Amino acid sequence: MVLAARNPDENLDKPTFIPPEQLYITSRKTLISGKDIKPKIKYQNIENITASVDKKIGNIYISKQTSTDIKDAISLEYMTDNNGYWLNIPQISPNKKHALIMMIGNKLINTKLIKSKQAGTLHLPLNIKDNDISSYNNLIIASIPSPFASLDLKENKDIISTSLIRFTNKVNLIME
DSSP states (O other), rough: OOOEEEEEOOOOOOOOOOOOOGEEEOOOOOOSSSSSSOOOOOOOOOOEOOOOOOOOOOOOOSSSOOOOOOOOOSSSEEESOOEEEEEEESSSSSEEEEEEEEEEETEEEEEEEEEEOOOEEEEEEOOOOOOGSSSSEEEEEEEEEEETSSOOOOOTTTHHHTTTTTTTOOOOEEEO
16 A cells, blocks of 8 residues: 555644545555465454444544544544544445554554454554654554455456545644
8 A cells, every 4th residue: 555645744733623535645556476375364353343324434533432423533632541542443344354554643553454244333442652652643544445355356346445445534642
């Protein structure tokens, strides 16, 4: 995945929802080295899911509690306690796999491979360490669906949803 972030050094001065479509441009490619053999990957099974009646793919977002409503998304957060934040991932189909990438500023903090057997909104607790954050940082989280699926239309009939990389809205973290 290639990621370009628009105005990465601009910080929020008040809580403002800026959707990911205004922030990120991505391109997903398949790199094959040697024989084209799919690796056997272990995914973490996510069972903390809230059933959702929403039938469209929504943005992923961070909230202070598990949520199925993007109106609960944080944007400018003064952090005193690093725990108690949740990543919410709406998923309209069951049996999906995702790669999650978390960055603070330009530093890769965490990657995780997850799957779920149900449709609905997946809820993952976020534990951000103090040493990952300086005084003021942008938090970027990307969800890459079916991370090891082929991007060849002949092999992958679901290429549209496979190539849709989703991001959180603009989130600034300030350590107090």
